[in-house]
Amino acid sequence: MATEQSILQISMSLDSKCFDDDDRLKRTGTVWTASAHIITAVIGSGVLSLAWATAQLGWVTGPIVLFLFAFVTCYTSCLLASCYRSGDPVTGRRNYTYMDAVEANLGDFKVKICGAIQYLNLFGVAIGYTISASISMAAIRRSNCFHDSHSKDPCHFSNNPYMLAFGAMGIFFSQIPDFNQICWLSIVAAVMSFTYSLIGLGLGISKVAETGKFKGSLTGISIGTVTQTQKIWGSFQALGAIAFAYSYSLTMKKATLLSVSVTSVVYMMIGCFGYAAFGDLAPKNLLTGFGFYNPFWLVDIANIAIVIHLVGAYQVSCQPLFAYVEKHAATKFPQSSFINKEYNINLFLKAYKLNLFRLVWRILFVISTTIIPMVMPFFENIAGILGAIGFWPLTVYFPVEMYIVQEKIPKWSTRWIGLQILNVACLIICTVAAVGSFAGLVTDLKVFKPFHTNY
Template identity: 85%
Template sequence: MISGEITATQQSSLEISMSPAQGDSKCFDDDGRLKRTGTFWTASAHMITAVIGSGVLSLAWATAQLGWLAAPSFFLSFALVTYYTSCLLASCYRSGDPVTGRRNYTYMDAVQTYLGDFKVKICGAIQYLNLFGMAIGYTIAASISMAAVRRSNCFHDSHAKDPCHFSNNIYMLAFGAINIFFSQIPHFHQISWLSIVAAVMSFTYSLIGLALGISKVAETGEFKGSLTGISIGTVTQTQKIWRSFQALGAIAFACSYSLVLIEIEDTIKSPPSESKIMKKATGLSVSVTTVLYMMIGCFGYAAFGDLAPKNLLTGFGFYNPFWLVNIANIAIVVHLVGAYQVSCQPLFSYVEKHAATKFPQSTFINKEYNLKAYKLNLFRLVWRILFVMSTTIIPMVMPFFENIAGILGAIGFWPLTVYFPVEMYIVQAKIPKWSSRWISLQMLSVACLIISIVAAVGSFAGVVTDLKAYKPFQTNN
């Protein structure tokens, strides 16, 4: 039953007209918004959810392409770069004073504040295109894991005599239906519980993959692999180059979560300052994920050598114990539901805020109905359903979209993870041009630009290969 209604415009007016006394109350923050309740632990959970995707299970394959010498070095290098640039970005949450300065609620707000209108348009296009691509990638990955559970049971029941090929389309539809429901959670700060569940799930399947890798090494009694990775002969020289480029990109992007960092920081309560808590949470999440990444990548490579599958759990590097593999794949699906929401909430928020600003008199866009514990907004309801439908239909039509998403990720890595954080920090910290620190920051930016270009080339080569065997709606495993 509808008990009341309030428009977004009226809500903004209430925030603007709020007195300092109200802003300092137990219910409201200094900017007039509802009190933020996020902590070091919820911020860490959000970041781990955003960072550890099912792509972690492809790191054994990435390690196999680069070898024992290069792969661990890149793991550590990208972890350090991600930690450093994330700390720079965290410092840009408030303009001016880190405790009392004006808040930047989103990544784009920060770019607008420090770098101006032109760069914020470029940033917005790259950020939201990447978030859209990530949502599609999550849909593909979740459907593969769902199908893998059925395939695992089929292998077990037939004693590996049945090839067990199934279409992923029905599972994409199921994942889409789940996200239609969860996408109606109105705001980022209301999904902390989902992020915590997703973070637990990410550790679950990652540790299972690690344990299976260790057990296989113990079973065979040997560490497979070589210093330089997969050998020429197993693949051609050209394939070796493209695969190395793709592997480099996979490791670089596995560490990145800058797209949602400011939005996560905006959920943290203060004092102490949000940036101080965010930097600690960043240190924890990067340390935990890097150790996990290296162990999974290295033990997976040690177990399978040059034959390491692209996914340890769905590529059927392991068949037994089948029930444990099933638990891991179910955990992947649960985690990807949370990752989908963490990644899409900034995009949802931007579209809804932009629509409310452009059409302030529209009741369809601005009116909210209080349905007991839930505020219903018709525009939010319709637009989010359409968004989830699009991220479900596109991978069904274009089964190779994962490599396209890789290109989007390659294009987005340098500007979003390195360039914009570095440039914003230079402005905020007033670092003189051509000073030693300015030159060091620019050298870091150029090095990461080269990595992005190399990874994009590798992903593009993968798309070209996929196009040769392209069949719409064919996503069989």
């Protein structure tokens, strides 16, 4: 009996060391590891359009807008962190996902709205990744073509084969179970994102050093270079591009503060030095718009890093959507063998569980995110629309509303009014950004022939 009691005590002691108070495996992350994951997720291909966005707004408004987006993102993410537990901040029930927090604080109706926005945003992000990766792949070929012809050949190539290649990779990797749980994935993604970001920054700094002057103006791209209408729409699109770069919302206050500070410094430097290097002629994509031709091998390395990063980022971003559809289908049709049955297949001396529904559904999803970009391959406008649609509800509205409920802030109190002013101001900015990006998309579609994209 004593032995059994000792074993039980040892077992309970081990359990307390291995599991948290919610009977889940104990969390082993730190502020540093969390910050690294956030930076990996946030620094994406959207950073390459910040020089163009700064050019639309100018030396005064551009840096101010970059700073304000950083401040709002950091502040609302800290509000969201306060909603990690429901009720008591120490002993309350943990909310493991964003939607868990929304459901616990705002109810079933708003969690459905939140889910629809999140999954639509993920679908759009997958399209954006496909466009961006294909442009970078085409840019590698174009860079080498320019180098070989000594810039005499215009080197125009269709993006479509590269979209198909990216789609083929997407189909293959989408069938890997729990792709987002692969431990080395974040390390590779972090290295790749910092590689192309720092190369873009370094090339901008070197060009400024070479010319010895900062280009650009206080108010941005001048009337004459563009019409007044184009200037207005361009400024609106710039807001969407910046919102896309900052469009994320995670918990953990210290990690958020550290990671947003780092990414904001990187964003400010890339946006400002890119604008200083090119002025009104800043390209919409710093590494594929060929403001930089040399050293061509360094530009190639940066674009290879973008492709590698986006192959992994595509899968990680799509995993929640894959899981939701598959879980919903299994719940709705529990008797369907097509949806629920798994077949054991030996691949490379390792058992692989094949599910026919997962196979077909994920292939169709990847095909859709490949065909749509071939019809509308306008990265900057797609990014602006995604940023505008996703930033306000996911980064501002839901965190603010959940925080008000969590902290029981009285209606019409000073604090409540301040939060609502922030809410409304961000809604207006994102609406303006969405309108500008849609206008740009309409303009592009007027002269575009589907499936005949030349880079």
